[in-house]
Amino acid sequence: MDVYKRLVVNTLIKKDNDKMKKEIPILLGLIAASLWYLEFFFAGMFFDNLKIFFSNGLKIGGVVGIMIAAYSVVRQNYYKIKYNNERYYSILRVSMIILMIFLGVQRGTAAGTPFSSMFFNVYIPFQATVFALLAFYIASAAYRSFKAKSLESAVLLIASVFVMLSKITLGEAMWDKIPVIGEWIMDAPSSAGRRAIIFGGYLGMITMMIRIFFGLERSHLSE
Amino acid sequence: MNILEKLKNLDRRIIYLLVFLSIIIPLIPGFDFLKFPVSASKETKAIFDEIEALKEGDAVHIDFAFTPTQKAELLPFFEAFYKHCLIKKLKVFIYYGASVNGMGLGKETVKKIMNMEEFRNLEEGVDYIHMDYIPIMPNIQIFSMVSDYKGTFKKEGKIFEGVETLEDIDFMLGLTGSGWHQAFIDMQIRFHYKFALAVTAVLGPDFIPYYQTGQLVGLSNGLRGAAEYEKLVSEKYKVDYYGSATKGLSSLTFSHLVIFGLVLIGNIVYFIERKKGGK
Incomplete structure (x- = not known):
């Protein structure tokens, strides 16, 4: 909670603008995350209009994001055209963007138009x-590289051959047990590995969420 | 240079040519004998059975979340599934979740299908509706179907009668070439919809654990899944809905065989070299 204490001190008492740039987004993140979770658990009880608020807010955010992306593309390519030897790709890219915008604005995007x-x-x-x-x-x-150089790579190679053959119609025609073996490989060992990765990923995600929630993780604010 | 050396340093253009021929030859008219019968997997059959179990007027939500990049693998499944829904007289909501690029492709495909003789009497806003694209995360779209970018949900037609939130959706299908639908799986706990996925072949293994736990009621895997669905619909309703998936399956078979052969040759060369004491 230290971060929120600092936020109050910096914004209200010291009026430190540089720190506010980091701390206000953190506070906004906390408020948004709290409301989001409350809406999830108490939907229909207290927060009937909140989903509309989020829907509109995120739409506006999305549009601003697209504008920033467009600016970024133009800026990047401007510098490439000005300084880079391989400027022709950038010229082509920017020309195509301009052409598509022009066609879209001129005649619309419906079927049968030049844009379409x-x-x-x-x-x-x-x-x-x-x-x-x-x-x-x-x-x-x-x-060039898929070779049975060790026991592990040999197992991988054999498994992949069975899976590959089980996915094609000819595999079944060659030997009716090929799809059974291929399916077992996918359902048992492969799936077990995937499940472990999924669990690991989710644990990491929960940790990251808690860190962002409490203002401990600030990499998304370029810190 | 002996044959072993030649094989070891095989020009990549020869490999490209072999792959190209294996893909293109089965597609040439007159090479139909290269086709092999396909049997439906339990994952694809599960999607078909779920749709079969629905009643006329039930709501199906399709999340068309792929771009033209994955067109070859996923579009045939969408076509077969959408036709199946129309035959069953279900209300179809089509949402273009992941990319605005997919929207043009999806709308054009729907238009093509709606021009077919058997579906000409169906109306947009009554039997099906495009929900267009919202430039935000899927979570919010799942939370409520309150607004599209035009802000006209529920005002566009009869189709919204009785459909207030995603709880009123009877079946949801996602088509994707990414991890986009993870959120849809997570949100099932709140909205209790039945959810199935059609994914590119490379993504299939990622979602098998969810199928095993019942979080997905069905899973179509790549081009083969699409071909299986085309077959299931065509056989059940005695129609010819065999499309590009069925045609492409022989290409898939022979390109797999070429890769299998190349891997085999690569390993033979490797073992002969190792036996001789080379690297």
Whole structure:
């Protein structure tokens, strides 16, 4: 609670602006987190309108976030265009952003507009292509590095072969026990490992939440 | 250079070519003999059974939380699932949770489906509704269905009759290529909805523990899950809803086999080299 005591002293008595920059967000965080939890546990009893408050507040926050992101993209690319040798990528990026904004403002974003055409015929295929390229890299990487160099890697290799074959239709046609073995690997050893990771992650999350709640963790305030 | 050396230093362009051919050849017309029958897994069948158990007019919420990046794996499942809901005459709420990019893709797909002969008489706002995109975390959206970005929820049509909060949703499906739906799983404790997921193949193992504990009533895994669902709907209703998942499954099979073969060759070369005393 030390942080809240300091907040009162700094803001009301000393009027220390630099400290206020850190401590006011912490206080806001505490209030928001408290209300959030109270709403969760006492919904329908005391906080009927709070969900609307949060909904609107977060929408406004989201819009401000998008504005900051847009500013950041323009700023970053401006410096790249000005000083970087590989400025052509940045020029292309900024031009495309401007073009899409122009098309959206000019004719709207409904189906059949130039914006929609660009989205479906350029953006979607590009995104899908980038993701699809992974298959080629994985094949090359698997060939070069997926080797049974030790007992552990041999177990991993055998397990992965069974799982891979169990996921394809031919695996079942080759031997009807392949899907059974593949399913067992996924349901038992793999799932047990995942569960341990999930538990560990959640424990860490709870700890972090408590630290942020009490103002002990300030990395999100760039401290 | 002997064959062992050649295999050891195999040009990556040859590997790329093999993968490319394994994907493209099964898709060429006339190569249908490369298709193998697919049987439904218990996880996918569970989603189908849940929808089958719903009555006409029950509310289904679809969280379309993927971008065009994951289109190949998840869009076929969405199409098959959405058609299944329409056949069953369920009220469908489609929310574009994770990304505004997914919204364009989803709306276009819905439009295409609604133009099909059997669904032409269905109306937006009565039988289905797009709930668009809210630029915030999923938690708040789950808390209440009070507002979309246009602020017009509950005013857009008959579909909202009897649906006040997510407690009134009978079944919820999330489609994702990320950990986005973790919050939906956590919030089940409050709203008691039945929740199932369709995820990309790489994410499947992450969600199996939730299926085992019953927090997920069903789980569709990647392209195969979509192909299984296409088959289940097509067989049950005697319709041809076999789509890109069924077509793509042979590509998936042969590309897996190529990778399996490459790994096998890589290991053979490694063991021969080790036996000879090389690195």
